[in-house]
Amino acid sequence: APRVLVMANQKGGVGKTTTAINLATALAAVGERVLIIDIDPQGNASTGLGIARTERQTTIYDVLIGTARLSDVVIATKIPGVAVVPSTPDLAGADLELLSAPRRNFRLRDALTGFAAERGKGAGAEGYTYVLIDCPPSLSVLTMNALAAADGLIVPLQCEFFALEGLSHLLRTVELVRGSLNPKLEILGIVLTMFDKRNNLSDQVAADVRQHFGDKVYRTVIPRNVRLSEAPSHGLPAILYDHKCPGSQAYIALATEIIQRERAL
Amino acid sequence: APRVLVMANQKGGVGKTTTAINLATALAAVGERVLIIDIDPQGNASTGLGIARTERQTTIYDVLIGTARLSDVVIATKIPGVAVVPSTPDLAGADLELLSAPRRNFRLRDALTGFAAERGKGAGAEGYTYVLIDCPPSLSVLTMNALAAADGLIVPLQCEFFALEGLSHLLRTVELVRGSLNPKLEILGIVLTMFDKRNNLSDQVAADVRQHFGDKVYRTVIPRNVRLSEAPSHGLPAILYDHKCPGSQAYIALATEIIQRERAL
Numbered sequence: 001a002p003r004v005l006v007m008a009n010q011k012g013g014v015g016k017t018t019t020a021i022n023l024a025t026a027l028a029a030v031g032e033r034v035l036i037i038d039i040d041p042q043g044n045a046s047t048g049l050g051i052a053r054t055e056r057q058t059t060i061y062d063v064l065i066g067t068a069r070l071s072d073v074v075i076a077t078k079i080p081g082v083a084v085v086p087s088t089p090d091l092a093g094a095d096l097e098l099l100s101a102p103r104r105n106f107r108l109r110d111a112l113t114g115f116a117a118e119r120g121k122g123a124g125a126e127g128y129t130y131v132l133i134d135c136p137p138s139l140s141v142l143t144m145n146a147l148a149a150a151d152g153l154i155v156p157l158q159c160e161f162f163a164l165e166g167l168s169h170l171l172r173t174v175e176l177v178r179g180s181l182n183p184k185l186e187i188l189g190i191v192l193t194m195f196d197k198r199n200n201l202s203d204q205v206a207a208d209v210r211q212h213f214g215d216k217v218y219r220t221v222i223p224r225n226v227r228l229s230e231a232p233s234h235g236l237p238a239i240l241y242d243h244k245c246p247g248s249q250a251y252i253a254l255a256t257e258i259i260q261r262e263r264a265l
Numbered sequence: 266a267p268r269v270l271v272m273a274n275q276k277g278g279v280g281k282t283t284t285a286i287n288l289a290t291a292l293a294a295v296g297e298r299v300l301i302i303d304i305d306p307q308g309n310a311s312t313g314l315g316i317a318r319t320e321r322q323t324t325i326y327d328v329l330i331g332t333a334r335l336s337d338v339v340i341a342t343k344i345p346g347v348a349v350v351p352s353t354p355d356l357a358g359a360d361l362e363l364l365s366a367p368r369r370n371f372r373l374r375d376a377l378t379g380f381a382a383e384r385g386k387g388a389g390a391e392g393y394t395y396v397l398i399d400c401p402p403s404l405s406v407l408t409m410n411a412l413a414a415a416d417g418l419i420v421p422l423q424c425e426f427f428a429l430e431g432l433s434h435l436l437r438t439v440e441l442v443r444g445s446l447n448p449k450l451e452i453l454g455i456v457l458t459m460f461d462k463r464n465n466l467s468d469q470v471a472a473d474v475r476q477h478f479g480d481k482v483y484r485t486v487i488p489r490n491v492r493l494s495e496a497p498s499h500g501l502p503a504i505l506y507d508h509k510c511p512g513s514q515a516y517i518a519l520a521t522e523i524i525q526r527e528r529a530l
């Protein structure tokens with residue numbers, strides 16, 4: 001069964017989607033087979049992977065409310081080795097709709113279990129080695145579903161004061177999830193994003209985080225790089241849009257570091 | 266009764282909190298009396314106004330679930346003319362707890378009505394001329410409460426592609442709110458934030474937004490300015506931390522533009 005990695009942080013705009021898209025692409029470039037699940041009603045990961053609105057007739061929403069299986073909603077992307085389960089703003093309704101549903105926090109995990117079993121039957125679809133889940137900026141039932149289904153959590157953290165403030169709340173929530181919904185959930189690492197070497201604030205936040213979390217902080221730091229924010233308007237990951245730019249190079253290095261750590265597990 | 270202005274946008278990290286804090290400070294500097302309501306469980310507006318965790322024993326959470334009145338939870342800040350109703354991560358529980366509550370989307374509006382009536386009795390507290398509400402990055406029941414209570418909506422919009430993508434979803438939601446919860450809700454304006462004159466993307470997004478929304482886009486543009494992101498670590502609005510920096514000057518100009526537009530209404 002694939003390793004399920006979640007990008008989560010309730011602080012908004014810290015680089016969850018950018019990390020999910022570019023990490024997936026970098027992993028696929030070294031031979032991994034990656035499925036991205038977009039569980040954010042904003043649908044930014046779907047857009048950043050070039051999925052048009054017309055290709056999102058059935059989405060993760062249908063899987064969570066139980067009217068479709070994962071294998072019904074997976075679609076290929078232009079990127080070799082990367083497939084996606086897209087989302088649309090309809091997903092915002094799932095918060096309310098799932099509240100009285102049975103196993104409301106396990107809908108995604110149950111769907112992934114079914115998906116792995118289906119694959120086992122030689123359903124013709126190749127196996128995935130990684131599933132990456134992009135979360136919305138909240139700790140709602142959508143993010144809970146992702147954390148309950150995860151093997152590991154990767155926390156994108158913008159090098160800013162407000163982002164640092166939210167980290168302790170996120171880690172407390174992870175402890176709660178580990179104690180109730182998913183005992184195997186592990187914090188794989190914290191990735192520092194939008195690091196701007198021209199300003200002290202980035203350095204201070206980075207030093208603070210490394211002091212508190214030591215090895216949990218990836219050595220690879222993602223620099224602030226406009227090419228990363230230009231790529232989505234072309235429906236491409238930065239690694240395909242401009243693989244030589246500092247942002248792409250950093251995500252390739254991050255993928256290498258993550259694989260090294262996975263191998264050491 | 267005070268004018269109630271809401272900063273909302275489900276896209277994360279676009280400058281909602283930074284706009285709420287600095288706009289409030291700039292309005293107070295020209296003689297307005299401002300109350301900021303922090304309805305985001307992250308509590309960034311409370312932190313950016315220097316409110317310690319120990320001062321947040323009762324918060325907006327208590328008001329929404331009905332165990333406190335607004336006048337019980339308002340606290341003064343170091344900034345003359347600015348008071349705040351703080352929040353803490355407990356507020357994240359309100360989404361679930363309010364779902365079966367009566368008038369769940371009107372809890373804040375009802376509290377503000379009660380607050381205005383209380384003031385009327387000469388409660389000794391001075392009247393506010395503006396209430397600014399800082400929202401979380403979602404369209405959950407917390408943001409719905411803010412929109413149902415609002416006279417006007419100010420949309421902070423980062424000059425980035427993903428932020429632009431989310432705008433149409435936000436505007437559709439506003440139409441729904443106007444049609445059901447709050448017919449008087451008006452989109453006052455869109456404020457372009459984190460504008461970086463060194464990169465084309467900012468120009469393209471700004472041009473695109475002005476083309477679609479014309480006069481609804483404030484002339485004042487907030488530049489990317491590190492001083493804005495340094496100020497919260499000192500518990501101060503940028504306007505007090507460094508009033509000469511480009512970020513502060515832009516928020517002062519924005520306040521002037523908003524007051525001019527309010528007078529013209």
Ligand SMILES: Nc1ncnc2c1ncn2[C@@H]1O[C@H](COP(=O)(O)OP(=O)(O)OP(=O)(O)O)[C@@H](O)[C@H]1O
Binds near residue numbers: 223
């Ligand atoms: N390293 C970077 N350098 C420059 N821009 C970046 C970088 N990483 C992300 N961005 C841009 O910053 C914005 C926020 O990033 P992104 O949308 O990935 O964050 P997010 O955490 O997924 O946001 P949300 O909380 O709304 O889901 C986007 O416009 C993105 O293109």
Ligand SMILES: Nc1ncnc2c1ncn2[C@@H]1O[C@H](COP(=O)(O)OP(=O)(O)OP(=O)(O)O)[C@@H](O)[C@H]1O
Binds near residue numbers: 011137279401493
């Ligand atoms: N004009 C600016 N220039 C530089 N940094 C800024 C600017 N405006 C905001 N910031 C910083 O960018 C980050 C995001 O801004 P802010 O937290 O105000 O956005 P938000 O929309 O309130 O985020 P959330 O969606 O998490 O509530 C913060 O760290 C803030 O200090």
Ligand SMILES: [Mg+2]
Binds near residue numbers: 016017044
């Ligand atoms: Mg995102």
Ligand SMILES: [Mg+2]
Binds near residue numbers: 281283305400
């Ligand atoms: Mg905020």
